[in-house]
Amino acid sequence: MVKEITFVAAITSATEMRKPHARRTAKGAEFTFSLDEPWDTLLAQMLSKISAALNPEVIALDDYEITYFIPGSSQTRPFTHERS
Numbered sequence: 001m002v003k004e005i006t007f008v009a010a011i012t013s014a015t016e017m018r019k020p021h022a023r024r025t026a027k028g029a030e031f032t033f034s035l036d037e038p039w040d041t042l043l044a045q046m047l048s049k050i051s052a053a054l055n056p057e058v059i060a061l062d063d064y065e066i067t068y069f070i071p072g073s074s075q076t077r078p079f080t081h082e083r084s
Helices: 039-054
Strands: 004-011 027-034
Touching: 004 039, 027 039
Parallel strands: none
Antiparallel strands: 004 027
16 A cells, blocks of 8 residues: 655745735645655655746746645644755
């Protein structure tokens, strides 16, 4: 049985981030990642969702601040795409 992780994203543009927190609107996206897929596939899926939501001219993960949290945990953590 292949294990999967479902990612639910709230994608917020730089323009929206300049607004007060209560006035920001994010674009939602969701995808599932199978743990038997290569790491680069996860990164490509993230870029695809960012591209669809924000339509940037050029896209690279280094241009975005990505954080995540695990349900049941109150901590938000920075996401790093570099492999350790």
